[in-house]
Amino acid sequence: MTASGEDGASDIEGDEIVTQQTFAAPTYRNAPRWEERRETNVSVFRGRVSTRVATEYIRRRGGRRELTEKEKSRIRVRRLSATKLREAGIAIIDEPGGVVYPEHCVVVWPADGPVNPLWPPEVQAAFDACSTGVEEGWQEE
Amino acid sequence: MAGGMTRVTLEGVLRPGQAPWRPSPDVTDVRVLLAYGHPRVGTFRIGLDLVLFATAYDDDDDDLSVWAYVPVPAELEASFLGRRFDTAADLSQAVDGFFVGRPATMALANNMSLARWSICDEVPAGDDGLTKAATGFMWSVLKAESFDHLQAAVKLAEARDLVNS
Numbered sequence: 001m002t003a004s005g006e007d008g009a010s011d012i013e014g015d016e017i018v019t020q021q022t023f024a025a026p027t028y029r030n031a032p033r034w035e036e037r038r039e040t041n042v043s044v045f046r047g048r049v050s051t052r053v054a055t056e057y058i059r060r061r062g063g064r065r066e067l068t069e070k071e072k073s074r075i076r077v078r079r080l081s082a083t084k085l086r087e088a089g090i091a092i093i094d095e096p097g098g099v100v101y102p103e104h105c106v107v108v109w110p111a112d113g114p115v116n117p118l119w120p121p122e123v124q125a126a127f128d129a130c131s132t133g134v135e136e137g138w139q140e141e
Numbered sequence: 142m143a144g145g146m147t148r149v150t151l152e153g154v155l156r157p158g159q160a161p162w163r164p165s166p167d168v169t170d171v172r173v174l175l176a177y178g179h180p181r182v183g184t185f186r187i188g189l190d191l192v193l194f195a196t197a198y199d200d201d202d203d204d205l206s207v208w209a210y211v212p213v214p215a216e217l218e219a220s221f222l223g224r225r226f227d228t229a230a231d232l233s234q235a236v237d238g239f240f241v242g243r244p245a246t247m248a249l250a251n252n253m254s255l256a257r258w259s260i261c262d263e264v265p266a267g268d269d270g271l272t273k274a275a276t277g278f279m280w281s282v283l284k285a286e287s288f289d290h291l292q293a294a295v296k297l298a299e300a301r302d303l304v305n306s
Contacts, residue, residue, distance in 0.1 A: 032178070035252075036204070037253050038253040038254075039178040056228075056229060056230060058177050060196070060233050097175050097176055098173075098174035098182075098221075098232055099232055101227065104175075104176060
């Protein structure tokens with residue numbers, strides 16, 4: 001498997017923004033969870049997606065319990081620069097699956113070659129540094 | 142029975158240690174409808190039969206997850222193949238609704254490795270039907286685990302008696 005071209009997926013081009021959600025602010029995931037969950041990539045959403053929409057996508061199950069106030073206080077999204085990611089040798093692949101919005105993408109490393117889920121510390125740091133510094137917390141409707 | 146596949150066939154397809162979204166080496170044409178970190182909803186084929194899979198319980202903080210599988214009759218494949226939903230909620234509603242009233246295979250995964258599974262005769266009605274099915278399945282797993290532990294304790298006690306006698 002290589003970073004681009006799988007199943008017709010394309011890299012996100014231009015100076016786009018992608019959104020990353022966390023349930024554990026101020027910490028965000030900076031690498032795939034390969035050993036714990038067999039994940040080969042880090043999921044993000046294309047564009048500026050709200051905290052609520054991103055979280056509802058991730059939680060999926062409609063019948064699940066309501067979030068507690070404490071949980072909501074730790075949910076946040078941050079914006080990442082696609083340009084910075086590409087410059088760091090990290091690729092963003094459009095993989096929307098069966099959902100139109102929010103548009104799901106995966107971040108994989110390296111951009112040129114077989115995907116490696118085991119990101120070295122310097123790659124994790126480079127990914128973290130792609131944040132634009134803009135964050136958004138939970139907002140009630 | 143909803144699909145052309147028999148319950149026994151689907152139950153016999155799953156293999157321990159496999160990823161829930163590719164539960165057997167014999168699985169082909171895995172198509173992911175919803176992913177976040179890993180696939181959470183999608184379809185695959187066993188031979189010509191289409192199977193719909195979905196997480197029934199999956200929490201980022203928990204090593205354990207529960208997955209549900211149901212065969213999709215050939216005449217209903219278009220409900221999921223190539224289909225796009227406006228939102229994740231719309232997709233979940235369609236997927237979870239499809240399970241309702243059908244027999245499903247429920248499976249427990251530990252760190253995304255399949256460990257145990259069994260048949261749920263009929264997924265209960267309601268928006269939380271799959272959650273209820275997952276809860277019932279987990280109770281059966283707990284009972285089985287307790288029984289296994291009890292049996293192990295009895296064997297250990299018997300072995301000690303043998304040693305002591």
